[in-house]
Amino acid sequence: MKNLRIFQFWAAALLCSALTLPLLAQTEVMAWSNITGVRVDGELIDFESSLCVGTLKGDMEISGKERQVRPRYHREGDMQEVITTLRGVQFQQQVTDKARGLVDISIRASSDTTLNQAAYYCITLITENYAQAKINAGSRKLSITSAKRKLEFKFDKSVKTFVEKGKESTAIYIQLLPALKKSSDTTLNIELRASGIIDHTDVNIVLDRQNPGNLFTGFGGNFRLQNPTGDPKVIDYCLDNLRVAYGRVEFPWRSWQPEENTDPIAIAQNGGLDERVEQSFLMAKRLKAIGMPVILSCWFPPTWAIDGDPASYKRDGGVIAYRLDPQKKEKIYKSMADYIQYAKQRYGIEFSMFSFNESDLGIDVLHTPQQHAEFIKEFGGYLAKRNLPTRMLLGDNSDATTFDFILPALRDEETHKYIGAVSFHSWRGCDDATLEKWAGAARQLNVPLIIGEGSTDAAAHNYAEIFNESTFALYEINLYTRICAICQPLSILQWQLTSDYSLLWGDGLFGSKGALRPTQRFWNIKQLASTPADALAIPVSSDKKNVNCAAFGNITRGEYAIHMVNNGADCHAIISGLPAEVQELKVYVTNTKDCMKATTVKVENGQARVYLPAISFVSVFLVNNQVQDVADLSMFQVRGIQI
The missing domain is CATH 2.60.40.1180 (Golgi alpha-mannosidase II)
Incomplete structure (x- = not known):
């Protein structure tokens, strides 16, 4: 079977451009509708479009990443479509690449509410690239000319435009609906021409080989099992065709000890091990057999460990934020340690580290920063007393912007002896200054930095067609390259190397057709994962x-x-x-x-x-x-x- 899968892999390699990858995307359209620019010969003529509902210089809802509920993204040839809703206004936007630097944009806005507010199409220009730009706004034409870029918008009907200049950016609002009324509907067709200076300079x-940095053991992956049909084939493909050096699996605590006053080890030894738990153990065992360290992370606590009535907690999107019962700490620590001990006794697994997944946010266990520090000390000490070598992840935060969550533990020296690594997830806010903070925390503790979940858009499962887009692949590999250069992590663990957020396409994944095959994202990851094992980060500069x-x-x-x-x-x-x-x-x-x-x-x-x-x-x-x-x-x- 393995030889067959490798044959399929190389067959896919020969056909990848024809079967998997879309045509060169000229216009960068985000899955929530915003356009980030038009590429001319690869050069990005940048701006950012958005859809807006509200009052100018007042309360305004603006389309953006993770701001809307389940926008729908779809590509048909050279046309990209997004359907999304803001404040009762449904927008349907179609963006079609026509020729070099030429794009057709069609917007339909339909209101099902009556409000003293308007709907707009907004063009935002950052001052860095449009300083002293000349903006000429007419009723049927808008032109923007700067030293290196030119944008020309032609409208199929007369429109009202409003220009708001700020220090860092300029926003140009094009009115779609002057006032929201139930059943009101309008369309606007725009012809966009983008041009500018194309930079081919070396x-x-x-x-700087004289100053090597931190160890990069290699690229890693998450293996949280969720889909019994789709996961096995994707996991096999990835492990057969990628060099995976680090793993993270789920601790299915809710299934390990669903009842408070039971002995989960005794139940497992007597043949009562839950199937979901066994599959998680076997996944970890498989990764360990390959030779990689494995992190154990918990999402869902059993009801008996929750503080208060579980029904009183309300889920907000993907967040439910359970608090653990402080009166049951000993039972909680024993239950979790029993799992780690059973993994060692029955399967020969020693987990390198443990974490509650994104406890800063509460997916699904919530800690305050101080509780996170206390947990590291208490559970770390509990494991040490039981002679279990598993150490704690500091952070494992929902994204890089929540850095302050780790400060109490960082400042408390009693936590340090139990911390094996610092971790954050790379979904949002990875500017250079923020990444430097995380690198600095790892240096302070003299432990590695691990990106526990790697990718760029936590909501992308809602519009999964975006996974097959070249723009998504480019943003992802850009982020990983920057993280490698700035943070010098021990590993970046892709979310996931299963059918969830998969790097593969076809065979029914996300509703796709055809044979299972690699996307551009897969090839990017394979290329990065081919970095020599146990290499040191080498400082490198680009001018x-x-x-x-x-x-x-x-x-x-x-x-x-x-x-x-x-x-x-x-x-x-x-x-x-x-x-x-x-x-x-x-x-x-x-x-x-x-x-x-x-x-x-x-x-x-x-x-x-x-x-x-x-x-x-x-x-x-x-x-x-x-x-x-x-x-x-x-x-x-x-x-x-x-x-």
Whole structure:
């Protein structure tokens, strides 16, 4: 079976551009309707559109990431459609790429409510790229001209426009409905032409091999089992075709001990182990057999461990925020430790670390920052008394912006001896300054940083077609490359390597048809995961804003990887700081057309010139001072480390 799956993998590789990836997306349309710009020869002519309902300079609801309830996204050829609702107004937006820099936008707004408010289509321009831009707004035309960009909007009917200039951005509101009335309906068709200076200049990439940083054991994944039909085939495919170096599984606590006054170990030993619990144990055992450390995380507590009546808690979206009963701490700690002990006795598993998933938010156990610190001390100490080596994750936060949640534990030295790593999830707010905070916390404690859940949009399961879009893939690999460069994590654990948020397409996943096959996201992850095992982060710089980069090297084995995301037009990278003895490098390219397409380049005096196609993920590899094919997974054995 394994050989068959590998054959299917390489067959998919040969056909990937034809079967899996959409045409080169010229217009970047987010699944919640906002347009972030139009690409011309790969160069992003940026702006941000949004849909708005409310009062100018007053109360306004604006479309954005995770702001709407279940927007619907769909692509049909070169047309991208989003249907979404704000304050009783349903918007249907269709964006169709017509030619180079030419886009048709169609908006229909239908109101089912009566309010003294209006509906608008808004264009936002950031000052950085549109400083001193000339804005000419007429009834049927809007033109915006800056030093490097030009946008021309033509409307099929007369419209009213309102311009609001701010320090960091300028907003231009185009009125769709002047006042909301029940059953009112309108359409607006827009022809957009985008142009600007296309930057093909070289980018200088400089390695600093004299100052290696933290260990990167490799790319990891989450394996929380939720779909008995879809999960096995996706997990098999990923584990057969990716080098996965770190894992995270679920502690199904609710199924492990559903009743308070029972002995779950005795029940399991007498053949009463719940099937869901057994599957989670077997998943962890499989990952450990490959050689990777495994984190154990809990989502759902049993009802007996909840403080108060579970029915009194109301779910808000994905958050229910159960508080644990402080009067039952000993029973709670014993129940959880029994699971960890049984995993060791029955399956030979020692979990590297434990966490409550996103307890800052309450999915589904809620802690205050101080309770999080107390839990680390108390449960960490409890495990130590039972001679169980599992340590605590500090944080495992819902996203990077909630950094203050870990401060009490960070400041309490009594927690430190029980902390195995710092962790956050990368869904939101990963600006450079925030990422630096997390890296600094790990340095302060002298423990690794782990991205417990990696990706960019926690709500994407609501509009799963977006997973197959090149724009989604580009944003994701950009984030991972920045995290690798700034945070130097031990691992980034993809959410998930199962059918949930899957990197694969087809065979019914998300309703897709055809054979199971890799998406562009899969190839990006495979390329990043091909980084040599147990490499150290190598400081690397780029002198071009459009090119993000990260580098790694296992110096003792002479193995290096340089990852570059080109977010603009095609250009060349001049890479310097390579080992003087190197003569050739292997280059891999992934984009909408190529799936880890391999070439070689010459190296002279520690410098190489590498072609970067437009909007592409490009990786350069050197293994044992030789050019080898990193797609051959046999050359990379997972060298997992225990913490």
